[in-house]
Amino acid sequence: MSKKYMTEANRIAVIGGGVTGLATCYYGAKHYPDAEITLFEGSNRFGGAIESVFVEMDDGRAIVCEMGVRTLRANAPRAIVMIDLIRELGLEHELAFLLKSDNIASRRYIYYPDHLVAIPVANVSKSIVHIPAPDAVTLKHICTLVRMVFTEPLSKGLMTGIGQGLFTKRPLNVVNDDSIGNLLVRRFGKQIAENIGSAIIHGLYAGNMHKLSARALTPGLWALDTRFPLVNFHSRVTKQPTNVSPMDDITQKWIKDETDMLKRIRNGPAGDLEKRIFRDISVFSFKRGVGRLTERLQEEIYAMRNIKIRSNSPVKSISGTNNDMLVHTDFHSEPFSHIISTTSLPTTLDLLGIKDLPTITHVPVMTVAFCYATPNLNHPHRGFGYLIPESVPPQQNPEKALGVIFDSDAITNQDHFQGTKISVMLGGHYWSSHASLPTTDEGVAMAKSVLQRHLGITEEPLKVFARLKKEAIPQYPVGHHSRLKRVHEILKDYGGRMRVAGNSYMGIGVHDCLFSARRIVEKLDDRDRTGLEMYQ
Numbered sequence: 122m123s124k125k126y127m128t129e130a131n132r133i134a135v136i137g138g139g140v141t142g143l144a145t146c147y148y149g150a151k152h153y154p155d156a157e158i159t160l161f162e163g164s165n166r167f168g169g170a171i172e173s174v175f176v177e178m179d180d181g182r183a184i185v186c187e188m189g190v191r192t193l194r195a196n197a198p199r200a201i202v203m204i205d206l207i208r209e210l211g212l213e214h215e216l217a218f219l220l221k222s223d224n225i226a227s228r229r230y231i232y233y234p235d236h237l238v239a240i241p242v243a244n245v246s247k248s249i250v251h252i253p254a255p256d257a258v259t260l261k262h263i264c265t266l267v268r269m270v271f272t273e274p275l276s277k278g279l280m281t282g283i284g285q286g287l288f289t290k291r292p293l294n295v296v297n298d299d300s301i302g303n304l305l306v307r308r309f310g311k312q313i314a315e316n317i318g319s320a321i322i323h324g325l326y327a328g329n330m331h332k333l334s335a336r337a338l339t340p341g342l343w344a345l346d347t348r349f350p351l352v353n354f355h356s357r358v359t360k361q362p363t364n365v366s367p368m369d370d371i372t373q374k375w376i377k378d379e380t381d382m383l384k385r386i387r388n389g390p391a392g393d394l395e396k397r398i399f400r401d402i403s404v405f406s407f408k409r410g411v412g413r414l415t416e417r418l419q420e421e422i423y424a425m426r427n428i429k430i431r432s433n434s435p436v437k438s439i440s441g442t443n444n445d446m447l448v449h450t451d452f453h454s455e456p457f458s459h460i461i462s463t464t465s466l467p468t469t470l471d472l473l474g475i476k477d478l479p480t481i482t483h484v485p486v487m488t489v490a491f492c493y494a495t496p497n498l499n500h501p502h503r504g505f506g507y508l509i510p511e512s513v514p515p516q517q518n519p520e521k522a523l524g525v526i527f528d529s530d531a532i533t534n535q536d537h538f539q540g541t542k543i544s545v546m547l548g549g550h551y552w553s554s555h556a557s558l559p560t561t562d563e564g565v566a567m568a569k570s571v572l573q574r575h576l577g578i579t580e581e582p583l584k585v586f587a588r589l590k591k592e593a594i595p596q597y598p599v600g601h602h603s604r605l606k607r608v609h610e611i612l613k614d615y616g617g618r619m620r621v622a623g624n625s626y627m628g629i630g631v632h633d634c635l636f637s638a639r640r641i642v643e644k645l646d647d648r649d650r651t652g653l654e655m656y657q
C-alpha cells in the first residue's frame with residue numbers, strides 16, 4: 122500500500138452508530154468544523170449495545186427497562202470523559218444514581234452453592250481494580266467478612282490461598298500475558314478463583330476467566346503479579362522477578378498521553394462537576410435510561426451541519442487508493458480522506474479484506490427483564506444483585522445464568538414504579554460453542570426458573586422483556602496486546618487514514634468507548650496513528 126496519501130481531514134467516514142460511532146461524529150465535528158463527516162449505521166437503530174425500552178404500565182405511565190448497558194461506574198479511571206460529555210450535553214439534571222452511602226443498594230451477593238452469600242465490597246485499592254462500591258472499609262464490612270470466612274463454603278480456602286499466594290512467584294514462562302484464571306489461582310488459590318473470581322468475571326465480561334487476558338483486562342492485578350513474592354524468606358525485601366515484560370518507552374509515552382488527556386479534562390469544568398456530584402456516586406444512569414445518552418448524542422449530531430447520517434447502510438467493504446479511502450455499500454462507493462471504524466475487530470478486518478489474522482471472539486448474552494407488582498420481591502436479599510460462579514453445581518444453574526440484577530434497588534430514582542424490577546443475564550461464554558441459541562420465549566422460561574430456584578419468586582410478572590445479543594461482549598484473549606500490535610502495523614500502512622475505536626480495543630465499558638472516540642479524532646493528520654498506537 123502506497124503511503125502517498127493526502128492526510129488533510131476533509132471527508133471523514135465513521136462506520137457504526139453505537140455509542141462509539143455517535144461520539145466519534147460528535148467529537149470529530151467539533152474538532153474539524155470544516156470537514157464533512159458521514160456516519161454509516163448498518164441497522165435502522167442507533168445506540169448499538171445501549172438500548173433502553175419503555176414499558177407502558179396499566180396506569181399509562183412508562184417505566185424504563187435496560188436491554189443492554191444498565192449502569193455506568195462513577196469511579197472508573199476514564200469516567201471523567203463521560204462526565205465532561207454529560208456536562209456538554211446538558212444531562213446532569215437527568216441523572217439517576219446510586220449513592221456510595223446507600224446501604225441497601227451497595228450490598229452485593231454471590232450465589233454459592235445453593236444460596237445467596239453477602240459479599241463485603243469496598244474499593245480498598247483503586248490502583249489494583251476499580252469496583253463500583255463504597256471507598257471506605259467499615260466495621261460492617263469487617264463483620265460480614267469474618268462471618269463469611271467462618272460460615273460460608275464460598276470462602277473455603279481463602280486464608281490458605283492468600284497465604285500461599287504471598288510466597289508464590291510468577292512462573293518463568295509467563296512473560297507477556299497470562300489468563301485471569303491462572304493469575305487468580307496463583308495468588309488466591311483454586312477455590313477462591315473459581316468461587317469468587319469466576320463470578321466477578323461473569324459480571325464484568327460474561328466470559329471464561331481461563332481464556333481472558335489478565336494483562337489487558339485486569340492491568341492492576343497483572344502489575345501486582347510482577348511485584349510478588351511480597352514476602353521473601355531469605356531477605357524480606359521484594360525482588361523484581363526476571364520475567365517481567367519490560368515497559369518500553371513507547372508504552373510509557375502512551376500511558377502518559379492518556380494520563381495527561383484525563384488530567385486536562387479534569388482540570389476543566391468537568392472536574393468541578395465530578396467534585397460536586399460524582400464523587401459521592403457509585404453507579405449512575407439517566408431518568409430515561411442509559412439510552413438517553415445516545416439519544417442526546419444523536420440529537421446533537423443531527424443538528425450539526427457538517428454531519429450526514431445514514432441508517433440502514435451496512436458498509437460492505439473498505440479499500441484504499443493513492444488518494445482516497447473508499448467505503449463501499451450496496452449502492453455506492455464513496456471516497457473519504459479518513460475512515461474510522463467503530464465496529465468490532467473481526468468486522469473491521471473483514472471489511473478491509475484482511476484474512477488469517479488472529480482476532481477476538483464475542484459471547485452472546487440474553488437479558489430478561491421482569492416487572493412484578495409486589496415491591497421488594499427480592500427481600501431479604503435487598504441490594505444490587507448477585508453473580509453466579511462457574512463452580513456452582515450444574516443442578517443449581519442448568520440455565521447457565523451469569524447473574525441477576527435487582528434493578529429497583531440498584532437505581533432507585535429512575536422512574537415511579539412501585540413494584541420490583543429484576544433482570545437475569547443468561548449465556549455468555551457458556552453459550553459460545555452452541556450451534557443454536559435459545560429463543561427469547563425459551564430465555565424467559567429459563568430466567569423464571571432461575572428466579573424461582575434461587576429466590577423463590579413464583580409471582581407472574583406484569584411485564585417481561587427479553588433480548589438476545591448474539592455478539593454481545595468482546596472477549597480479549599490471552600495475547601490481546603500482541604494481536605493488536607499486529608493489527609496496528611497493518612493499519613499503519615494506510616498512512617493514518619484508517620483508524621479504529623470502540624469496545625474491541627481499549628476496554629469494553631462505555632467510558633472506554635467514549636475515551637477511544639474522543640482520542641481517535643485527535644491529530645487525524647498524524648500518519649502513525651491508527652487508534653492502536655499504544656500497542657506498538
Ligand SMILES: Cc1cc2nc3c(=O)[nH]c(=O)nc-3n(C[C@H](O)[C@H](O)[C@H](O)COP(=O)(O)OP(=O)(O)OC[C@H]3O[C@@H](n4cnc5c(N)ncnc54)[C@H](O)[C@@H]3O)c2cc1C
Nearest residue numbers: 137139140141163169170189190191192436623624630631
Ligand atoms: C448486555 C450488555 C450489557 C452491558 N452492560 C454494560 C454496563 O452496564 N456498563 C458498561 O459500561 N458497559 C456495558 N456493556 C458494554 C457496552 O455496552 C459496550 O461496550 C458499548 O456500548 C459498545 O459500543 P460500541 O459503539 O463500541 O459498539 P456497539 O454498541 O456494538 O455498536 C456498533 C454499531 O456498529 C454497527 N455496525 C456493525 N457492522 C456494521 C457495518 N458493516 N456497517 C455499518 N454499521 C455496522 C452495529 O449495527 C452497531 O450499531 C454491556 C454490553 C452488553 C451487550
